[in-house]
Amino acid sequence: MTARRRVPVARRQLVAEPAKLVVTLVAVAASVSLVLLLTGLRRGMGEQVTLYLGKQPPVLVAQEGARNFLSQTSILPEALADDIERVPGVVEATPISQQYAMLRLHGRPVLALLIGYDAGKPGGPWKLASGRAPSARGELVLDRVLASEHGLDVSSTLEYRGAALRIVGLSSGTSGFMTPLAFALRTTVNDLSRQPRTASFFLVRPEPGTGAEPLAARIGQTVPGVSALTRDEFAANDRRQFIDPFSGPLFAMVSIAYAVAILVIGLAVYSSTAERSREYATLKALGLGRRALFRLVGVQAAAIALGGTVLGIVLAATAARGVSAIAPKYLIAISLGSAAAIAASALAMALVAAFVPARMLARLDPASAFRR
Amino acid sequence: MSVPLARRQLLFRKGRALAGVAGIAAALLLVLALNAIFAGINDRLTAYIDGSGADVIVAQRGVDTMHMTQSALPEQTATAVAAIPGVAGAEPILYVPAMIERGERRGIVYLIGDDSGGAPLPVATGQRPRLGEILLERTLAGRLAAPVGSRVRAFGQSFRVSGQVEGLASILNSVAFVRRQELARVLGSTGVVSYVLVRAQPQIQPKELAARIEASVPGVTASTRETFARSERRVVGDMTTDIVRAMIIVGFVIGVAVAGLVAYSATLSQLRDYAVLRTLGLRARRAVAVAVAQVGATVAAGFLLALVLAWALAALLPSLSPTLVLAIRAGDVAQAIVVAGAVTLVAAALPVLRIARVDPASVFRR
Numbered sequence: 001m002t003a004r005r006r007v008p009v010a011r012r013q014l015v016a017e018p019a020k021l022v023v024t025l026v027a028v029a030a031s032v033s034l035v036l037l038l039t040g041l042r043r044g045m046g047e048q049v050t051l052y053l054g055k056q057p058p059v060l061v062a063q064e065g066a067r068n069f070l071s072q073t074s075i076l077p078e079a080l081a082d083d084i085e086r087v088p089g090v091v092e093a094t095p096i097s098q099q100y101a102m103l104r105l106h107g108r109p110v111l112a113l114l115i116g117y118d119a120g121k122p123g124g125p126w127k128l129a130s131g132r133a134p135s136a137r138g139e140l141v142l143d144r145v146l147a148s149e150h151g152l153d154v155s156s157t158l159e160y161r162g163a164a165l166r167i168v169g170l171s172s173g174t175s176g177f178m179t180p181l182a183f184a185l186r187t188t189v190n191d192l193s194r195q196p197r198t199a200s201f202f203l204v205r206p207e208p209g210t211g212a213e214p215l216a217a218r219i220g221q222t223v224p225g226v227s228a229l230t231r232d233e234f235a236a237n238d239r240r241q242f243i244d245p246f247s248g249p250l251f252a253m254v255s256i257a258y259a260v261a262i263l264v265i266g267l268a269v270y271s272s273t274a275e276r277s278r279e280y281a282t283l284k285a286l287g288l289g290r291r292a293l294f295r296l297v298g299v300q301a302a303a304i305a306l307g308g309t310v311l312g313i314v315l316a317a318t319a320a321r322g323v324s325a326i327a328p329k330y331l332i333a334i335s336l337g338s339a340a341a342i343a344a345s346a347l348a349m350a351l352v353a354a355f356v357p358a359r360m361l362a363r364l365d366p367a368s369a370f371r372r
Numbered sequence: 373m374s375v376p377l378a379r380r381q382l383l384f385r386k387g388r389a390l391a392g393v394a395g396i397a398a399a400l401l402l403v404l405a406l407n408a409i410f411a412g413i414n415d416r417l418t419a420y421i422d423g424s425g426a427d428v429i430v431a432q433r434g435v436d437t438m439h440m441t442q443s444a445l446p447e448q449t450a451t452a453v454a455a456i457p458g459v460a461g462a463e464p465i466l467y468v469p470a471m472i473e474r475g476e477r478r479g480i481v482y483l484i485g486d487d488s489g490g491a492p493l494p495v496a497t498g499q500r501p502r503l504g505e506i507l508l509e510r511t512l513a514g515r516l517a518a519p520v521g522s523r524v525r526a527f528g529q530s531f532r533v534s535g536q537v538e539g540l541a542s543i544l545n546s547v548a549f550v551r552r553q554e555l556a557r558v559l560g561s562t563g564v565v566s567y568v569l570v571r572a573q574p575q576i577q578p579k580e581l582a583a584r585i586e587a588s589v590p591g592v593t594a595s596t597r598e599t600f601a602r603s604e605r606r607v608v609g610d611m612t613t614d615i616v617r618a619m620i621i622v623g624f625v626i627g628v629a630v631a632g633l634v635a636y637s638a639t640l641s642q643l644r645d646y647a648v649l650r651t652l653g654l655r656a657r658r659a660v661a662v663a664v665a666q667v668g669a670t671v672a673a674g675f676l677l678a679l680v681l682a683w684a685l686a687a688l689l690p691s692l693s694p695t696l697v698l699a700i701r702a703g704d705v706a707q708a709i710v711v712a713g714a715v716t717l718v719a720a721a722l723p724v725l726r727i728a729r730v731d732p733a734s735v736f737r738r
Contacts, residue, residue, distance in 0.1 A: 019722060020636050027395075027629030034402075034622045041615075064528025065471055071440075071480055073468040073527075075559050102441040102607070109437055109607045161442070162433030162591055178611060194444040194564045225528060241480060245543040248696055249409050253402060253619075260398045260626055264633060267391045271637035274388070327614065356387070 009283075010299040013272055021304075024268040028308025028349075029315050031261035032342055035254050036316035039338050042243055042250055044331030048176030049242045050235040052113065055126050058212035058231050059204035061093065061219055066227045068241055069098070069234040070113070070179070074200045076226065084202055087222050089210040095199030096123040097189040101182060103160055105150040112146060112182045116189025122203050125183045130154055131169030134185050140165040141183040145175035145328045161192045175329050178242075204228075258349070261308070265353035269301045273357040277364060285366040297357045298350065305350035306343075313339050379669070389670065392634030396674025396715065397681060399627035400708050404682040406619045407704035409543075410612045412697035416542035417608060418601040420484070423540075425492045426569035427578040429600045430462075430585055436595045436603045438467055438482070439545075443566045445592065450568045452589050458576035459585075463487060464565035466555045472508070472548060473525045474516040481512060481548040483526060485555030490537060498535020500549075506531035507549040510538040511694045526550075527558045543695045570594070624711050627671070631719035635667045639723035643730060650732035659727050667720040675712045679705065 014021055053060075053069055061084055062074040076095075084093035097116035102109050117123035119135055129144045131154040142152060147170050152158065156167045165184065174181035190196050206215050212230040219228035273280065280293060320332035417439055421429065429436075430453055432443040450464035466485035471478055484490070489500030490507050498520035501507045506526070508518060518524050518533050525531070531550065540547040556562045572581045578596040585594035595603070639646075646659055686698035 017640060020633065020640065023629055023633045023636060023722065027626060027633060030622060030625040030629055034626070037618075037622075065473065065526055067471050067473075067478060068480070071469050072471050073483075073559065075561060077560070099442050100440045102435070102437050104434060108610055109603065111440055111607070111611070159434055161435060161444075192444070193442060194446070195561055198560070227528075245695075248543070248693060249406070252405065256398050256402055256405075257626075260395055260630065263391055263395045263398070264630060267388065267395065267630075267633060267637070270391070271388055271641070275637075275641050330614070 010296050010303070013276060013296075014300055014303060017272075020268070020272075024264060024304055025308045025311055027264040028261050028304060029311035031257045031264065032309050032312025032346075033316035033319065034257040035342055036313065036334050036338060037319060037332055038250055038253055038257075040316070040320060040332040040334040041330070042246065043335060043338075044333040045177060045246075046239040046243050047333055048331050049179055049238050051174065051176050051179065052115065052181055053231050053235045053238070056231055057094075057122065057203045057205045059206060059216045059219070059228060060231055060234055061202040061204060061223070061226050061228045062200065064225050064227050067229070067234075068237045069201070070100075070238050071241055074227075075195060075198050076200070076202070078197050078199045080199075080223065080226070081202060083223050084204060084219060084226075087215075087219050089207050089215045089218065090204055091207050092122075092205040093202040094118065094121045094123055094205075095186065096201050096203060097186045097193070097195075097198065098200045099189065099193065101160060103158060103182075105152075105158065110146070110150070111178055111180075112143070113179045114182045114184065114189060116184055116186035118186055122205070125169070125171035125174065125181070127172050127174075129170045129172040131167070134168055134183065134188070137185060137188050137191065138163065138165055139168045139184065139188070141169040141171050142167050143174040143180040143182065144170040144172050146180040146182075149329075163188075163192060176331070177329050180329060258345070261305075262349045262352050265301055265304050265308070265349055266356055268304055269297060269354060270357045270360070272300065273297060273360060277360075278368070280361055281364055281366055281368045284364060290362060293361045294354075294358050297354050297361060301350040301354035301357075302347065305346040305353070309343050309346040313342070388634060388637060392630060392670045393673045393677055395630030395634070396627050396671055396712075397677035399623045399630060399715075400675055400678035400712060401681050402626070403620050403623040403711055404678055404700065404704060404708050405685060405698065406616055407707065408682060408686060408698035408700045409696070410608060410616065411699035411701050411704065413542045413544060414605045414608050415699050416540065416695075416697060417544075418604050419540045420482075420493070420547055421597060421601050421604065423493045424569055424597075425571060426463075426597055427572040428570040428582045428585060428594050428596055430568040430570060430589070430592050430594045431566075433591050433593050435593055436600055437607055438567070439604055439607055443467070444564050445566070445568065447563050447565050449589060449592060450565065453568050453570055453585055456581075456585055456588050458573050458581045459570055460573045461571040463569045464552065465567050465569060466552050466559070466561075466564075467566040468555070468559065469545075470526050470548075472506075472512065472516065474518045474522070477516045479512045479515055479546060481509070481546045483555065484547060484549050485552035486549065487552055489534075489551070490549035493537055493540075495535045496538045498533070501531075501534040501551060503551050503554055504530075504532060505534035505550070507535050507537060508533055509541045509546045509548065510536045511541040512546040512548070514694075529558055541695045542697065543693075546695075620707070620711060624714060627674075627711065627715035628718045631667055631671055631674075631715050632722050634670055635663065635719055635723045636726070638666060639663060639726055643726070646727055646730045647732055650730060656728055659730070660724050663723045663727050664716070664720045667723070668716045671712050671716045671719070675708065678708065 066074045081093045101112045101114035216228040435443040454462040470483040582594040
């Protein structure tokens with residue numbers, strides 16, 4: 001009994017055909033990395049859509065009814081800044097005019113988020129890679145990645161809504177899928193929209209020690225016709241707005257990937273069990289119990305699941321790094337949590353995959369070892 | 373020669389063959405379903421334009437899309453366009469993204485302010501909106517639990533739901549209609565419109581009319597409905613191209629791995645059979661052809677299953693989630709066929725190499 005235990009049957013069976021093992025591991029790894037990349041892309045999108053908000057003061061004021069920073073119209077008179085600044089706890093209310101800009105670059109529509117801000121005030125680019133900030137009408141700072149993708153540089157000119165905008169600077173840390181940032185003076189943006197002396201949002205800087213939530217509530221109660229929310233509320237609503245629509249399709253894709261992984265593990269273990277049915281029958285005839293046989297199958301399934309998962313995590317991390325180098329506008333944010341979750345689910349995959357081969361072993365007749 | 377060798381070997385272990393077909397189907401379904409989802413979004417994206425009755429759409433210069441787009445024209449543009457020979461009608465509209473609320477329920481829409489209450493799009497329930505009223509897309513109305521006669525809020529104003537339109541919502545957005553003068557007042561942007569929808573007289577081609585409008589009215593871009601819709605589709609198409617490509621690569625890798633695994637396992641278990649056949653005179657080339665035929669048959673069956681599943685999803689999903697529309701296009705099916713062909717070629721490589729090395733004499737060894 002002791003001697004039998006020392007024979008590493010599961011390992012030997014697994015590595016008997018190295019090429020097959022490699023193909024199996026690659027298939028499981030591809031499925032696992034697909035799950036990680038999809039969930040990472042979803043998370044990355046969430047981080048990217050709040051890229052601008054993350055750099056702004058803790059309270060924002062918009063037109064009444066506004067709940068989102070993106071994908072929603074908000075138009076307020078710029079003179080409202082005085083009313084907001086009169087609210088106790090407010091140090092400064094800075095107007096910005098924000099809108100999606102469907103730029104036409106290389107004859108194709110390219111989406112950017114255009115921010116109009118007042119020179120020397122908050123709301124503008126926080127880091128310039130080259131050039132300078134806009135100081136006159138018609139001047140633009142464009143995200144560095146977007147500019148390089150389209151061969152644009154400082155002093156290039158691009159046409160937008162009938163106006164010629166001259167690039168005077170390139171910003172860094174402002175890239176994002178669907179939301180690369182562009183900055184101009186607020187007067188430029190208002191001219192394009194034919195809405196002079198207006199702002200879409202006010203960025204509110206509170207006095208030290210003033211909480212964002214109570215301040216937002218106070219502004220909402222004091223200033224009529226506005227919607228004052230904390231930056232975090234706007235960010236959460238934007239994330240929900242952008243990510244929720246993709247949850248259904250994403251769930252379907254992830255489910256398919258999991259199903260493929262289970263199928264592949266099951267297929268590998270099943271075919272190896274079927275091919276070795278005579279060996280298993282011999283082991284059974286020699287007295288190896290059912291439980292030990294199930295363990296043999298389970299260990300093989302678990303080894304493939306865990307090996308494939310580890311390889312999948314490495315593949316996904318490498319792919320995410322490659323994507324950020326080749327196409328920096330995509331952010332694939334693979335969290336430790338999701339990697340841990342998929343590693344844990346590998347065990348579940350192994351259990352499900354081992355089910356059919358285990359059933360086959362249970363029905364295996366030991367006498368079949370002696371038949372030809 | 374008449375022995376169906378490939379089929380017999382393939383079906384020797386039916387469970388393995390079925391699992392292989394299912395795995396390949398799942399991999400190809402990834403490619404087909406993703407393409408179908410984006411195609412469905414594209415179809416809904418242009419549903420308003422397609423049904424608006426406009427032959428030409430006039431926008432601010434350089435603008436030829438509506439989705440996530442800003443366009444601002446002086447209100448007089450509509451009058452100027454209406455006076456151009458060949459124009460049967462010019463309707464100005466305001467087009468802004470907005471949040472519609474009913475209690476704690478919310479939804480983002482493209483809010484269209486026009487003078488016709490959404491005509492000529494058919495109203496499914498209720499009637500066209502008058503002042504103080506709003507016409508909602510049916511899916512959003514359902515999500516907000518806002519039947520005809522109930523009230524919703526937008527930009528801090530209360531609107532009575534006058535009716536519902538349908539077929540305009542996708543997973544990304546919905547559409548609602550109010551009266552233009554009311555929307556202009558709420559936005560504080562009187563004297564400005566977003567687009568002018570132009571109907572052409574029967575004797576003039578839309579393309580010719582668009583050129584005539586651009587030549588007559590400064591600061592505008594006039595596009596035919598077809599050109600405008602194509603441009604709209606390109607917005608989503610361009611944004612999703614990379615994601616679709618990535619999914620094709622992943623689908624390809626999974627497909628190759630599954631097909632390769634099935635074919636290789638089958639080949640391994642049949643190596644002795646191949647050796648016997650070789651001693652009986654089967655040429656190496658013919659043996660390789662048998663292996664490739666097995667992989668090809670598995671992949672072809674997987675592809676057909678994926679296609680059936682994609683059709684089933686396209687038929688079932690809208691009843692579960694009305695905004696999730698899957699559109700299966702011939703081009704996307706052709707793309708999946710190309711992926712399947714590539715899967716066959718690569719997946720067959722392993723067993724082919726193994727079979728090519730089979731020594732006929734090995735059958736006599738134990």
